[in-house]
Structure formats: structure tokens, C-alpha cells
Amino acid sequence: MRATDPPFLILTSLSSGPKHGHALLLDIESFAGVRLGPGTLYGAITRLEQRGLIEPLEAAERRRPYRITAAGSESFGIALADLRRLVKEGTSRLRAASA
Amino acid sequence: MSRRLGRRGEPRMSTWLLHAYPSAWRERYGAELASLIEADSEDGRVSMRVKLDVIGAGLTQRLRSSGLTGDEVPPERRIRAGVLLVLSAWAAFVVVGLVFAKTAEHWQAVTPKPDRGVPAAAYDGVLLAAELGTLAVLLGIVLTARPLIAFLRAGGWERVHLAVLRAFGSTGLTLAALTGVVAWAHHLTNAQRNGGDGLYSAAFLVVVLGGVLSIGLWTHAAIVTARQLPLTPGSLRRETILAAATTVTMAVMTVGSTIWWTSVHDSAPAFFGGGTLPVRMLAMTLVMSAATALAAAGTFRSARALHA
Numbered sequence: 001m002r003a004t005d006p007p008f009l010i011l012t013s014l015s016s017g018p019k020h021g022h023a024l025l026l027d028i029e030s031f032a033g034v035r036l037g038p039g040t041l042y043g044a045i046t047r048l049e050q051r052g053l054i055e056p057l058e059a060a061e062r063r064r065p066y067r068i069t070a071a072g073s074e075s076f077g078i079a080l081a082d083l084r085r086l087v088k089e090g091t092s093r094l095r096a097a098s099a
Numbered sequence: 100m101s102r103r104l105g106r107r108g109e110p111r112m113s114t115w116l117l118h119a120y121p122s123a124w125r126e127r128y129g130a131e132l133a134s135l136i137e138a139d140s141e142d143g144r145v146s147m148r149v150k151l152d153v154i155g156a157g158l159t160q161r162l163r164s165s166g167l168t169g170d171e172v173p174p175e176r177r178i179r180a181g182v183l184l185v186l187s188a189w190a191a192f193v194v195v196g197l198v199f200a201k202t203a204e205h206w207q208a209v210t211p212k213p214d215r216g217v218p219a220a221a222y223d224g225v226l227l228a229a230e231l232g233t234l235a236v237l238l239g240i241v242l243t244a245r246p247l248i249a250f251l252r253a254g255g256w257e258r259v260h261l262a263v264l265r266a267f268g269s270t271g272l273t274l275a276a277l278t279g280v281v282a283w284a285h286h287l288t289n290a291q292r293n294g295g296d297g298l299y300s301a302a303f304l305v306v307v308l309g310g311v312l313s314i315g316l317w318t319h320a321a322i323v324t325a326r327q328l329p330l331t332p333g334s335l336r337r338e339t340i341l342a343a344a345t346t347v348t349m350a351v352m353t354v355g356s357t358i359w360w361t362s363v364h365d366s367a368p369a370f371f372g373g374g375t376l377p378v379r380m381l382a383m384t385l386v387m388s389a390a391t392a393l394a395a396a397g398t399f400r401s402a403r404a405l406h407a
Contacts, residue, residue: 020131021132021134021138022134022135025139037148037153037156038136038139039132039149039152039153039154039157040156041135042128042131042132043156043159045128046124046128047171059130059131061134062130062131062134063134064131
């Protein structure tokens with residue numbers, strides 16, 4: 001999972017609580033500066049739900065909120081740890097090169 | 100899902116866009132996505148960016164749901180998807196093969212005898228590959244006979260009858276039109292039959308398009324049916340082997356037909372109208388290459404899923 005992948009962005013957004021599609025789009029745009037298309041968003045939601053990383057809640061009219069599952073939190077935590085390692089490695093190499 | 104209407108009473112764009120997705124997906128997510136598209140559009144107008152995004156995502160979802168991409172569906176469905184992709188590519192080959200057969204008529208008569216060796220070998224290779232490919236496809240159909248009977252006995256006809264009746268209808272209409280065109284042809288001169296009579300040419304074209312449509316509809320009926328047949332792992336393995344054999348024959352036909360028309364063109368360019376490049380033959384080679392590539396992708400997909 002890469003940091004700019006829609007599933008990663010969705011898991012990041014849902015980490016702070018359940019959200020429906022439109023709230024997800026707005027939240028992702030605010031923290032990542034990326035405006036996902038509705039089709040892209042729901043393609044990622046479908047895959048995340050199939051993998052058991054997120055789950056749907058009761059729909060309000062046609063809007064259905066989603067929340068991150070325990071498996072999703074664990075998987076997201078592992079991805080973040082990988083990312084932290086990469087950031088640390090990249091930063092130290094950059095420092096070594098400029099020193 | 101209720102049918103949503105726009106301001107002028109026509110179905111909303113959001114509802115229309117959902118048709119890019121498979122029906123099972125629409126049942127589950129359709130209302131949510133339509134609501135999101137409407138919330139995301141300004142003044143009720145859906146931007147081109149959003150339309151392309153939704154259509155692209157819908158087609159991607161269709162590929163995933165059919166088992167042609169991704170790993171969400173079970174290996175058994177991925178094997179079927181790969182084999183059925185080979186069948187679809189074969190259907191395209193049947194159409195192109197008819198064009199090839201018609202074009203190649205009497206080629207020996209215009210090619211100098213010393214130059215006939217290479218095209219004759221290529222032509223014979225194409226015919227042999229076509230026969231072997233047809234045999235592999237027919238064998239694949241025969242292997243599904245018992246599961247097909249079991250499927251029909253279990254009430255499967257209800258689930259496939261529309262696709263089969265559509266194919267029957269198209270074939271019946273095409274045969275009726277063909278009978279009329281053949282009867283008409285008996286009253287025309289050779290020149291009139293070969294482009295001299297515009298109305299006859301148009302009627303002939305309609306028959307050809309009807310034939311292509313019928314092949315397409317029969318292929319669709321076969322796919323709709325085969326997706327639902329109760330096939331054992333052994334049957335799926337055999338179907339994959341036959342699909343691989345069919346793909347090989349398609350590759351041989353693509354190479355053989357290309358060697359044939361390039362060598363005939365070198366010796367007797369007038370046979371293709373005398374131009375520098377025979378456009379019809381180039382188009383035929385392109386379609387054959389694309390179909391072979393699709394068949395290879397289908398075979399690869401099935402073989403990988405077989406070992407998953």
C-alpha cells in the first residue's frame with residue numbers, strides 16, 4: 001500500500017472516525033490535497049470492504065458511512081510503520097549525501 | 100434501486116453512469132455512488148472528469164467481477180474467465196477467417212508458378228491451424244455437454260434463455276436475408292454482383308453485419324451459459340489445456356496469413372488492388388494480432404489460477 005493510493009488515503013481518513021463517501025472525498029482533499037473521483041473512491045471502498053479492512057454502517061437515506069475494522073487498523077498500522085522506516089532511511093541518506 | 104429522475108424528468112446522469120458497473124455491484128453500492136456523484140456535481144451537472152472516472156471505474160469493476168483481473172474472485176472463476184476470453188478471441192478469428200477465405204479465393208491463378216512455394220506453405224499452414232483450432236473449440240464444447248444437461252435439468256434454461264433466443268433470432272433473420280440476397284444474385288450480372296449495383300451491395304453488407312452480429316450473440320450466449328455450469332477441477336484443467344491449444348493455433352494463423360499475403364503481394368500486387376499496402380490485409384492482421392494477444396492473456400490467466 002503506497003501513501004498516495006486511494007485505499008491508504010481512505011484508511012487514513014477513517015482512522016479519525018466513520019465517514020460516508022462525500023465526507024471522505026472532502027476530508028482526503030483537505031489533508032492530502034488530492035481530489036479523488038467518485039468512481040475511484042468506490043472502487044477502493046469495494047476492495048477494502050472485500051478484504052475486511054473497513055465495514056459499512058447503517059445507511060442514512062442513500063448515504064452509507066464506513067468505519068475501519070480491527071483488521072484494517074492493524075494493516076494500516078503496519079503500512080504506516082513501513083512508511084516511517086522509509087522516511088527515516090530516506091532522510092538519513094539525504095543528510096549523509098549533503099554532509 | 101429506485102429510478103431517480105432529473106429536473107426535466109429524464110433519468111439522472113448519475114443513474115445512467117451506474118450502467119458501467121455489473122448489476123450485482125450496482126445492487127450493493129449503486130445508490131451510495133449515485134448520491135455521491137450528485138453531491139459532487141455542481142448545479143446538477145456532472146463534469147466530464149467525473150463521468151470518465153465513474154465509467155473507467157465501472158469497467159474496471161466489470162473486469163474484476165468477471166475474474167479477468169484482480170484476485171477477489173475464487174480461482175475457479177478466474178480459470179473460467181480466462182477460457183471464455185479465449186473463446187471470445189476465437190469468435191473474432193472466425194469473422195476474420197471468413198474475410199481471409201473470401202480474399203484468398205483463386206490466389207494461385209494470379210501468382211507466378213515459381214513464386215507459389217512460400218504462400219502455398221503459409222496458406223496450408225493457416226488451413227491446418229484453423230482445422231486444429233476448430234477441433235479444440237468443439238472438443239471444449241463437447242466436454243461441457245454433461246454439465247450443460249445437468250444445468251438445464253436444474254432449471255438453468257430460465258437463466259440463459261434470453262441470450263440464446265436473441266442469438267437464434269439474429270441467426271434466423273440473417274439466414275432469411277441471405278436467402279433473399281442469394282436469390283437476387285441469380286438475376287444479376289457478375290459486374291453488378293461485384294459492386295456494380297449499389298442496392299445489392301448494401302443488402303450484402305447487411306447480411307455480413309447480421310452474420311457478425313449472430314457470431315457475437317452466440318458467443319455471448321455461450322459465455323452466459325458457461326459461467327453457470329457446474330464444472331469440476333478436472334474439467335477446468337482440460338478446458339485450460341484446450342484454450343492454450345486454441346491460442347497456439349491462432350498465433351500460427353496470424354503468422355501464416357501474414358506470410359501469405361505479404362508474399363502474394365510481392366509477386367502479384369494486382370491481386371490486392373495494386374496499391375503499395377493492402378489496407379484490408381493490414382486490418383485483418385491487426386485484428387488477428389489483437390485477438391491472439393487477448394487469447395494469450397486469457398490462457399495465462401487460466402493457467403495461473405489453476406496453480407493458485
